[in-house]
Amino acid sequence: PTVSYRFNEQWGVGLGITYNRVDGELHRQVPVAVGQAANGAPIVTEVDSRVEGDDDAWGYNLGVIYQPVPETTFGLTYRSKVDFNLDGSFSASSPVLDQLGIGTVTDTAALDLTTPETVNFSITQQMSDNLKLMFGASWARWSRFDQILVTGTEREEITNEQQNYSNAWAFSTGGEYQLTPELALRAGVALDFTPTQDTTRSVRIPSDDRRIFSLGAGWSPTPDLTLDFAYSYLTERSTQVDQTKTDSFTVAGQQTPPITSTYSAGYKNEAHGFGAQLTYRF
Incomplete structure (x- = not known):
């Protein structure tokens, strides 16, 4: 929920709180050496x-709006970072572990995750009675996302994957046409530059620069109430992921020999988004 207050014809402010929830799973096939063949080569299972x-x-x-003239509006919004401390469980299983009488390996799991704060700036220009154009720029402090580090009670590191994100910008432009006094139609396009680095981009999040195309509408059945709906199509630039990882595994208190594996693949991502908003004016 967000509450806004307009001091006069030029200035208005807003304040809101957000409740955020993360419920996730990390899944991976880990190569493990469980013995040696007659020729000395390791016997590897997943x-x-x-x-x-x-x-x-x-x-x-937090937000502020400044309207120097009736046709022009400037907006500035700050969204705070959100700190998560995920607690859960770790499990590892395979038929080979069952055959060795070890069974499923379990442990607790903990992960600290901080989503970045963002700063958004916008300009809205009323071109005519029915048409307005908008421009926006957004900065996100993605450098907070430096690694995925999962720790357990018995294992100092269950997963340690470096991400090394950098701060990123996004730019958008669009328009709104007031078709009737009650109905407004909107369209826009955005360029969202990736915070990932070529050297540390991983299969966990194989993303690259994004283009986002959006359509929307606002319906005001009464002067004080507005319902907004939007649809967005997101497409990412094709990207390449090349990873080399060395794994060892703790089984019954013993560390298995390290196994190095390599992975290479191309990715092309896309997504569809839907949004809705309710605004009531007091």
């Missing part, structure tokens, strides 16, 4: 490794 966890946390939004 262990199905899963980490599950959840947490909820609070954040807040």
Whole structure:
């Protein structure tokens, strides 16, 4: 929920709180050496490794609007970072572990995750009685997302994957046409530059620069009430992921020999988004 107050014809402010919840799973096939063949080569099996966890946390939004003339509006919004401390469980299983009498390996799991704060700036220009154009720029402090580090009670590191995100910008432009006094139609496009680095981009989040195309509408059945709806199509630039990872595994208190594996693949991502908003004016 967000509450806004207009001081006069030029200035208005807003304040809101957000309730955020994360409920996720990390899943990976981990190569494990469980013995040696007669020629000395390691006998390798894959262990199905899963980490599950959840947490909820609070954040807040701050905003200000400045309207120097009736046709022009400037907006500035700050969305806070959100700190999550996920707690959950770790399990690893495979038929080979069952055959060795070890069974499923379990542990607790903990992950600290901070989603970035963002700053958004916008300009809205009323071109005519029915048409307005908008421009926006957004900055996100993605450098907070430096690693995925999952720890357990018996294992100092269950997962340690470096991400090394950098701060990123996004730019958008669009328009709104007031078709009738009650109905407004909207369209826009955005460029969202990736915070990922070529050297540390991983299969966990194989993303690259994004283009987002949006359509929307606002319906005001009464002067004080507005319902907004939006649809967005997101497409990402094709990207390449090349990873080399060395794994060892703790089984019955013993560390298995390290196994190095390589992975290479191309990715092309897309997504569809839907949004709705209710505004009531006091």
